[in-house]
Amino acid sequence: MAEITTGSPQRALLRSDFALHLRAQRGVSEHTVRAYLGDLEHLLDHAVRHGLVRLDEIDLALLRGWLASMAADDLSRATLARRSAAARTFFTWAVRVGRVPTDPTLRLGTARASSVLPAVLAPEPVARLLDAARERADDGDPVHLRDWAAVELLYATGARVGELCGADVDDLDRAELTLRVVGKGDKERVVPFGRPAARAVDAWLTQGRPALAHDTSGPALLLGRRGGRVDQRQLRAVVHELAALVGVDDIAPHALRHTAATHLLEGGSDLRSVQEILGHASLSTTQRYTHVSAERLRSAFQLAHPRA
Incomplete structure (x- = not known):
């Protein structure tokens, strides 16, 4: 299984392969690719800080703790929703290509973005x-x-x-x-x-x-x-x-x-x-x-x- 420690070649390959998937198969914008890759790095750094070494060690409890830590830091609901979506997209892909045996995001609660709209001019x-x-x-x-x-x-x-x-x-x-x-x-x-x-x-x-x-x-x-x-x-x-x-x-x-x-x-x-x-x-x-x-x-x- 892929090693996720900071600076490991396997982590770098994981990132580049996921980016290729986002661009070639999902057709998302470069802005979304950059955002999702940043979210993935944030998740992996959180996992490493908690003593994890391999990708398949990330479980539902760690994911919930990751989202809870960001909520405690007063991140916007939009950022939380995007990071939750990035984790789901990543692990769906990782299971499909055999990087992990199971998807830990299946029971992860959905963070909803605020429905507040920007100001509208008369x-x-x-x-x-x-x-x-x-x-x-x-x-x-x-x-x-x-x-x-x-x-x-x-x-x-x-x-x-x-x-x-x-x-x-x-x-x-x-x-x-x-x-x-x-x-x-x-x-x-x-x-x-x-x-x-x-x-x-x-x-x-x-x-x-x-x-x-x-x-x-x-x-x-x-x-x-x-x-x-x-x-x-x-x-x-x-x-x-x-x-x-x-x-x-x-x-x-x-x-x-x-x-x-x-x-x-x-x-x-x-x-x-x-x-x-x-x-x-x-x-x-x-x-x-x-x-x-x-x-x-x-x-x-x-x-x-x-x-x-």
Whole structure:
């Protein structure tokens, strides 16, 4: 059985084989691969600290103690849920490939992530943020034209920031006003956007992108100042800057995704359509946004109804 002591070649091989499984067979994102590998290292370090040497010595009691120790350290419920999921995924794979004879996670309780959603902006602050991006793009700076196109697309499509960063020019259908993106698990979907976003995209493609692109830029839809594909950190910084500029609560790009979903539902869209737009595997994930809308309705009722 594999030795799990720190620095052992067998532990390193275990890690690399598990990473290969995650990439090749489960098709998860690189972000998830890094997170799961970090969770595995954390578990193995915990096992070694408790005197274990081999992988097959890890049992249900140790796993429960591992999760309990993290709960005592006040780790978020989301982190606990992910580490629990990482352990299950790892041992399911380890049993299948013969690394351990039995799966100790079969009776492991499921840690559930918090269902609290990030802040959702009302339509008026969103309009101010998008107007600020448009006005800033009037200075002719190609990066500001990119920023305008980026925030318009994030709000219009509800795409994840990583999905937008990974989009290529050919993924746009400017006639149909749609954008093809690749989401979690390498699942492809086509999302619509409106004419305000189309105007920003057209300005970027005709004025901004040609000023930044060079021979090695490739097909990337959005470029950085040096002509390479824009990365997520750059777009996060853009959203933070614009939020500060117009005086709205500091938000991350993902909040624009949540805002788009909430506004779609409040505008009368059905859950299935919003599920398709967001690329949620489960309808229950999309249903969280109905809770936000219900809270707003309840708040409005309590403020306005004489017998609330």
